[in-house]
Amino acid sequence: MRKTYFTPGPAELYPTVEQHYRDAFDQQLGSISHRSQKFRDIYKHTVEQLRILMDIPESSGIFFTGSATEIWERIIQSTVEHETFHLVNGSFSKKFYDFSNELQHHAHKFEKPFGEGFDYAEITVPEYAELICTTANETSSGVQMRPAEIHKLKRANKDKLVCVDMVSSAPYPDLDFNTIDSALFSVQKSFGMPAGLGCWIANQAMLDKASKILESGASIGTYHSLPSLWKNYEKYETPETPNVMAIYVLGKVAEDMNKIGVSTIRKETEKKAKVLYDFVEKSDYLDIFVKNPEHRSQTVVVVNVNEKSPADIIKQVQAEANMVIGSGYGSFKDSQLRIANFAAVNLEQVEQLIDVLKTI
Numbered sequence: 001m002r003k004t005y006f007t008p009g010p011a012e013l014y015p016t017v018e019q020h021y022r023d024a025f026d027q028q029l030g031s032i033s034h035r036s037q038k039f040r041d042i043y044k045h046t047v048e049q050l051r052i053l054m055d056i057p058e059s060s061g062i063f064f065t066g067s068a069t070e071i072w073e074r075i076i077q078s079t080v081e082h083e084t085f086h087l088v089n090g091s092f093s094k095k096f097y098d099f100s101n102e103l104q105h106h107a108h109k110f111e112k113p114f115g116e117g118f119d120y121a122e123i124t125v126p127e128y129a130e131l132i133c134t135t136a137n138e139t140s141s142g143v144q145m146r147p148a149e150i151h152k153l154k155r156a157n158k159d160k161l162v163c164v165d166m167v168s169s170a171p172y173p174d175l176d177f178n179t180i181d182s183a184l185f186s187v188q189k190s191f192g193m194p195a196g197l198g199c200w201i202a203n204q205a206m207l208d209k210a211s212k213i214l215e216s217g218a219s220i221g222t223y224h225s226l227p228s229l230w231k232n233y234e235k236y237e238t239p240e241t242p243n244v245m246a247i248y249v250l251g252k253v254a255e256d257m258n259k260i261g262v263s264t265i266r267k268e269t270e271k272k273a274k275v276l277y278d279f280v281e282k283s284d285y286l287d288i289f290v291k292n293p294e295h296r297s298q299t300v301v302v303v304n305v306n307e308k309s310p311a312d313i314i315k316q317v318q319a320e321a322n323m324v325i326g327s328g329y330g331s332f333k334d335s336q337l338r339i340a341n342f343a344a345v346n347l348e349q350v351e352q353l354i355d356v357l358k359t360i
């Protein structure tokens with residue numbers, strides 16, 4: 001019997017993914033050349049559907065990589081000479097910060113305890129930071145940074161580049177791509193696809209910065225530097241042999257989401273999140289982890305477990321309902337659970353999960 005995955009990534013597959021992969025095999029997409037018109041049409045279609053879904057302007061490029069982790073590195077390599085600034089409040093935002101140090105830059109951070117989030121008003125950006133790194137949804141702790149706060153951060157720092165990690169929330173956050181400079185996601189979380197593809201959105205200011213560093217004689221990496229990706233993207237090609245199947249399926253999933261409409265998807269996400277948080281609030285053995293309601297993630301619900309073992313709850317939910325919920329991240333494994341609320345699970349499935357959790 002099939003399980004339903006409420007894990008925050010890899011996650012439940014979007015309902016149409018399996019059929020799109022079958023169609024991809026029927027079309028023998030595993031064998032086509034990535035220098036063929038067929039591939040260029042696929043890349044173009046995926047770009048067009050993502051532009052509609054996330055309201056990305058024509059002036060921004062959309063590129064494909066191996067993972068989101070790779071994009072962290074590429075962003076720093078391509079657009080930073082000396083200094084970065086990071087909002088750190090969990091394991092993923094911390095890794096982005098670590099990468100900048102590992103690439104021998106001066107990385108600044110404003111750090112908050114696990115479970116707390118950021119508002120624009122309390123952020124002081126170091127004067128010489130070239131790149132500001134934010135996380136729309138910190139997957140480890142279930143904390144979101146609201147788009148309005150990210151937009152204010154950019155408007156107050158027009159001379160700096162602002163990038164947004166949207167891995168576990170895209171396309172939920174209503175980000176203004178005419179304001180922010182760059183965003184990234186991978187497909188195995190909120191897009192409900194098998195892992196193996198990263199997607200990077202970057203504007204002209206990002207490309208200009210990369211070109212400037214390159215002209216200065218410094219290294220910005222090789223095949224996946226922003227200028228290399230951009231030059232190929234202009235022909236709807238990639239520098240290397242890419243994951244053609246996943247690029248195809250991402251375009252089809254985005255198309256399916258566009259048929260529903262992103263505003264409907266966002267409303268449904270909020271509705272399911274409310275049902276989950278309302279249940280947790282009333283539960284006698286679970287507590288909402290993120291105290292500030294405005295910082296509470298709409299796509300990854302993190303809960304504290306009182307007087308029970310999270311591992312036992314995970315086992316029981318699977319035994320009784322064939323549903324898989326996520327454990328707490330890292331050292332929070334023994335005290336928390338994470339429940340993904342991505343577009344691949346519907347309200348009915350969320351209600352079924354709650355019914356099972358009520359019997360525990």
Ligand SMILES: *Cc1c(COP(=O)(O)O)cnc(C)c1O
Nearest residue numbers: 067068069092137139167168186
């Ligand atoms: C999972 C995750 C990543 C890393 O994604 P990969 O696809 O594993 O590279 C980065 N940022 C956030 C917020 C994540 O949740």
